[in-house]
Amino acid sequence: VQFIMMKLNKNETVIMNNYGKRYLYSGKVEKKDPLWVYESKHLIESLKKYDKGPNAPDIMAISLYDKKTEEVAAFEELVGSHGGIGGPQSFPFILYPNKFEGPKEDIVGAENVYTVLKGWLKMYSVKG
Structure with a gap:
């Protein structure tokens, strides 16, 4: 798991992993930003849109992204995955x-x- 995104209340959602936290709406970062590995300039905007959607979960896990190999890890037993964050699929x-x-x-x-x-x-x- 690269990070989890969890609703704290109706006004704030936290993105966190072992290294740090980012508060989605205030932008506050504690320790290391969990999103540092991603290069998408639209990531925050996309996460906010997803978070406000009608089917947004209270807790969401995003799988691992290896910046060096540009590979993502699928949670399911498939050859690949889609709809994730990171790597060439972000462009x-x-x-x-x-x-x-x-x-x-x-x-x-x-x-x-x-x-x-x-x-x-x-x-x-x-x-x-």
Whole structure:
């Protein structure tokens, strides 16, 4: 387990591991930030969004991420895993024709990918 994320109350959630704690909303860090290993500039934003979601658990465990090998550990007995944090999976891409106008900013979240794709359908008069 890389870290656990646990709701303290309706206004604060703590992210912690053996080395330290980070309070998700206040940003306060005690000892070493448990998120130091991750390079995603959208991680905090994504964790807050997930934490506020209708199906967010009171306690969530995130599996190990090895920065050196860029590997994640699956909790289940699978060859790989998806939907986690860390490694190359944190830097997705969309391959599209160069005649399409690309987004000006990072696309964060599935709903924003949908918006971009629907925009291309409309812009290039594709029924969909």
